[in-house]
Amino acid sequence: MSMSDLAINGGKPVFDGKVVLNGDRVVFEGKGAIDLAPAWPIPYPETEEKLIEVYRSGKWGGVKKYEQLLMDEFSKWQGAKYSAWMANGTTTLECALIALGVGPGDEVIVPGVSWIATAEVPIYVGATPVIVDIDKETFCIDPAKIEEAITPRTKAIIPVHLFSSVADMDKINAIAKKHNLFVVEDCAHAHGAKQHGKGVGAIGDIGSFSFQLSKLMTAGEGGCCTTDNEEYFDRVFRASHIGNTRIHPGVNPEMGMICHQYRFTDFQAAIIYDQLKHQDELKAKRKKSADRIMELLKNTPGIVQQKSSCADDDRAYYFFAMRLLLERLKPGIDRKFLMKAFQAEGVLLHEGWGAPIVDMGMWNVPQNLYVKHPTPVCEETMYQSGLFSMGNLLLADDAVIDKVAEGIDKVMRECAE
Numbered sequence: 001m002s003m004s005d006l007a008i009n010g011g012k013p014v015f016d017g018k019v020v021l022n023g024d025r026v027v028f029e030g031k032g033a034i035d036l037a038p039a040w041p042i043p044y045p046e047t048e049e050k051l052i053e054v055y056r057s058g059k060w061g062g063v064k065k066y067e068q069l070l071m072d073e074f075s076k077w078q079g080a081k082y083s084a085w086m087a088n089g090t091t092t093l094e095c096a097l098i099a100l101g102v103g104p105g106d107e108v109i110v111p112g113v114s115w116i117a118t119a120e121v122p123i124y125v126g127a128t129p130v131i132v133d134i135d136k137e138t139f140c141i142d143p144a145k146i147e148e149a150i151t152p153r154t155k156a157i158i159p160v161h162l163f164s165s166v167a168d169m170d171k172i173n174a175i176a177k178k179h180n181l182f183v184v185e186d187c188a189h190a191h192g193a194k195q196h197g198k199g200v201g202a203i204g205d206i207g208s209f210s211f212q213l214s215k216l217m218t219a220g221e222g223g224c225c226t227t228d229n230e231e232y233f234d235r236v237f238r239a240s241h242i243g244n245t246r247i248h249p250g251v252n253p254e255m256g257m258i259c260h261q262y263r264f265t266d267f268q269a270a271i272i273y274d275q276l277k278h279q280d281e282l283k284a285k286r287k288k289s290a291d292r293i294m295e296l297l298k299n300t301p302g303i304v305q306q307k308s309s310c311a312d313d314d315r316a317y318y319f320f321a322m323r324l325l326l327e328r329l330k331p332g333i334d335r336k337f338l339m340k341a342f343q344a345e346g347v348l349l350h351e352g353w354g355a356p357i358v359d360m361g362m363w364n365v366p367q368n369l370y371v372k373h374p375t376p377v378c379e380e381t382m383y384q385s386g387l388f389s390m391g392n393l394l395l396a397d398d399a400v401i402d403k404v405a406e407g408i409d410k411v412m413r414e415c416a417e
């Protein structure tokens with residue numbers, strides 16, 4: 001095998017197809033790995049009946065059947081006592097901060113790599129986001145950097161269980177306890193994930209889930225907050241239901257706690273309810289495939305998997321994420337070339353969001369509204385070393401998974417040492 005055997009250089013691709021080079025672009029004409037994986041989201045026939053049932057019932061809003069079922073069954077599945085459902089996973093983060101009394105004058109520590117919502121919500125409540133670096137191995141917020149960023153104004157931390165890893169909640173909770181801080185887990189990527197056997201979303205004070213279209217469970221849009229704490233549940237529910245309560249009828253919301261109308265509909269609830277039944281099976285298949293790829297790549301130079309924070313993390317695999325060992329790449333080889341070389345083999349890997357939060361085009365927050373600590377690992381991960389695939393790739397047949405590993409191995413053996 002040599003460089004000329006790579007499909008990008010005219011060799012035969014690992015997946016069946018033809019490679020067309022169009023200037024800087026690689027077009028793979030054929031069925032590559034992602035085309036052979038189930039399209040996302042997966043529709044379930046029984047959901048169509050539920051949607052008709054909801055439509056005919058007229059109970060599209062208000063107190064509704066499938067939302068109530070989710071409040072019981074999703075909470076139980078996730079290992080939390082309570083869940084409050086709302087419009088999306090941005091409103092959930094905001095309502096979690098409102099519920100915990102985070103407001104003007106407070107600082108909230110967030111990681112420099114996430115979707116921008118994680119860093120923007122503190123601003124919604126008048127607080128200041130304080131952006132810190134991530135850990136190189138797990139891509140999740142670095143607990144040591146949290147400690148360095150704490151000031152007398154710090155009120156909360158928002159760790160994100162990013163891509164397929166769970167943040168180091170032992171260390172984060174210990175820091176929070178020591179400094180009397182709240183922890184809001186951003187679980188947008190982590191439906192069903194656990195650490196030490198406990199579901200994410202109830203390891204900190206409040207968890208926040210997104211059900212946006214790409215997520216592991218989705219109704220197109222949707223969100224929920226989970227918690228083990230009855231008072232936080234009541235406050236999150238009130239914050240998202242214009243002050244209303246499910247557990248203290250007749251008791252008005254606390255004076256000054258400004259609440260929103262962020263309710264979601266029973267159409268969304270019915271879709272998510274059916275997905276719940278398939279989650280354990282889908283999660284097991286994604287994990288099996290991820291383990292299989294990494295077993296096949298165990299002797300491949302220059303590339304490693306995104307690591308878990310703890311040995312007993314039970315990961316959900318929203319993304320399959322890897323890291324290039326830059327020091328092992330041969331001269332002249334970089335991520336841009338490798339992504340093209342993988343694509344030519346039929347293995348589409350991407351660069352995630354392509355930038356740390358503050359460099360994303362949509363982040364238009366004036367500099368006086370946030371604090372940013374140095375984030376060299378965020379920059380390296382987003383600009384140079386991170387390689388990602390959506391989790392539905394991991395739902396493909398084993399034969400496809402084996403070829404994904406073959407394609408990555410073929411390219412890396414020529415490009416790294």
Ligand SMILES: Cc1ncc(COP(=O)(O)O)c(C=O)c1O
Binds near residue numbers: 091117189
């Ligand atoms: C890490 C993270 N947090 C929060 C959100 C916000 O969720 P939503 O899009 O449902 O508002 C997302 C969504 O993409 C996300 O990836």
